[in-house]
Amino acid sequence: MDSTLQQRRDEILAKKAKLAELKQARAIRKEQAAARQSLTGSPSEILQPTPKRGGLDQGHDIDAIISGIYENSRPGSTQPGSPAGGRTTRPTSVISAGQLSSDNESGTGTYRAPLGMVDQGMQTLSIAPLSTVFEYEGQPVEAPPPRKEEVITYSKGVQASIDWSPPRDRGVGGSDSERDESPTRSPRSKRLSRRQKERDEEIRLQLKKEIEEELKAADKAAEAGEVPTTSKENFPFKTLTDEELTAVESSDVFIDFVERSTKVLERALDQQLDYDILADYAHENSNVDEEDEGYGSSGAKKGRRIKEIAQFWDDRWSKKRMISDLGFSPKFPELVLASYTKNPSAPHDPDGLIQVWNLHMHDRPEYIFHAQSDILTAKFSPFHPNIIIGGAYSGQVLLWDTRAKSAPVQKTPLTGSGHTHPVYSIDIVGTQNANNIISASTDGVVCGWTVDMLSQPQEFLELTSPPPSKTDDIAVTSIAFPQSDPTYFLAGTEEGSIYPCHRYDRAGAKAGVDGRVKYAGHGGHAAPVMSLDFHPAKGQIDLGDLVLSSSVDWSVKLWKVRPPAATGPSNTAAPLGQQVEPILDIAREDLVYDARWSPVRPSVFGLVDGAGSLEIWDLNVDVEVPVQKTTPSENKKGAFENMGGRIYMNRSLNKLSWEKNEGRRVAVGGMDGVVTVFEVGGDLGGVETKGDEWSGVKKLVSKLEGAGEGVNGN
């Protein structure tokens, strides 16, 4: 009962709607007819004077036109986005008729002349196309969904007159298959409209059909919205004039787009080189990866191998610059930044440069940042994934943001309040919520800054040499903070000594250099200290008091630092300037520019030297020879490609950086401006460490201490 009632109600509703539509349609039709008459009047009059074709056989023309209408109209509705359809949606016949007759040769004009007439004739003949017309027109007025489809259908009717121009070869080919449909359908609707407009059944049939079409069209919903608008002008054949072209190309939108899209594409292309996801191992046996890690061959076991995975060099920017610092992003392990010194032969380029390279994009940096002065040190902030901090030759501390442009978003002023000497060492210490940038310049000034404000240092500390020395001056080349204590740090100097320093006054010691202890002596460095690195100490045993230092005196030294808070009687009683010897002294065959602990393996560290070698050491394996030694390949020709001799100059490596999360990758770079990234095997990197690695280091340290000082270290 309910269902029948419902059904009836529905029917009535449908009828009502249909009636309203019909009424509306009639009105609109009248309007339109009138409008068209008046509009088409003029062009056809103009065109008519060309009697060549009109006189021949008008009947044939009409046939042709009618078939043309169907033929041309279909593609318009089914593939509105297609190029052929582009023209078809011209709003009125008049415009295009006028256009065509004026632009085109007279041959087209003759076609068009009868067309205008036929078009009018058609209106009187058939209501069918017009019945679709009204639905289209009805659209603006609260159209029910099916009308959408009719928008397109209508446009055919109009287009028929327009599209009379010599058919494009493409258009004909494309519409062939669809031609069968439209003639059958339109005649039917023609009959319908002629015979029994009132008969609901038929109307419902038609509606049903429309709904079906609508459903079909639903798939194209995406286009339906934009295509009617775009397809009008969207004509891929369209060519731009020079002015348009330059206008487009200089628009910010375009530049932006190119910047983004080419990055995506380069990544896509580079990714493909690494591995072909469509590889079929069943069919190609030649492509099976030939792993070069034979069992025990060449003494390097599989777990200790080291493999070069990428080299970065940019023709435009890397030229004639040296790498001054390297660092992996803590958030995105595939990003590695490199800071560069100035290019002396390009005075117009900015002196300072940072390029952020992506391991997945080999030929071009992800970001480029500039500065007015050579950048001597830079690193990603561990607390803000978008922020990069750097120290410059001018003494400025700079801050860049990967979301901003290439200029620094903040920098310290060039005034006396901060550094006035080159900043070779910079760090961010503290916690996520409370951290400071600490920078040290070669005149011994150490400043603390907040990330939000670089106009004024929050802390200003001038390091001076403790009493026994002859001068006050202390030239700081590097600083290092222990993992656990952000108020205490070590400063390496140009003379080779390493001083413990306090940021603040504390019991038993004033802020500044702690004069009680000095890491020097005859076992200490005899030349500028190039790097200092506290043990990262993330394991079961705290090894955070181990420090690695490298120097241009051809050595790397391992130190065990005294706890800073030790203010016991033994320490206060100790004479000022007590000298502590290193527990391990590793002599190398060249200048050692950088030495860094592995972030995950307690016994592993890497170093780079003036001969251009990267050495990976494992203290548990050997304390006299590295477990791996390699040099970057020379695929990428750096700054010195044209210099024949001076091989050592070419190859020298300045900096080394571990990827912090997994410890699998090491980036090195040097004089030639090429960044090389290596991957180390499972014994040297990777997060899973065995307990005995830690205890092994502990034992080794105890042994070394005992041997070195003759006192039993704990």
Next chain:
Amino acid sequence: MAQNSSDETLALLTRLSQKPGVQSTLILSRDTGAIVRTSGLISKSTTANPNSTLPASSEPTAEAFPNGKKEGGIHNAEDVAGMVWAFISAAGSLVEGLDEEDEVKLLRLRTKKNELVIVPDPKFILVVVHDTPPA
């Protein structure tokens, strides 16, 4: 900023078009469907703006894909533009059909002979046709 100049932009595109394996590149304007830049494609219409072409890949194209030679070697830029347009529309409607709020970000079409990588954007479309790695 030097980075913003249109020369730099051009250099980026030129470099892309000269990467090994890249056969052709094409930039379409999404508003008008006009071809803004091409490389490695010929243009059939005589009115095509010669300024919109870039230096193509240095590899001899005939050697690079001999099988394409039959249908006129390099494709016609307008044809490719039209076909790409249709493809993007189809892809767009597919994605919209799955989730109204979704949108197409990248299209990679792998064929037996090569691969098309398409980056659609609200304003422009970048297409690169390149060789698949020798497999």
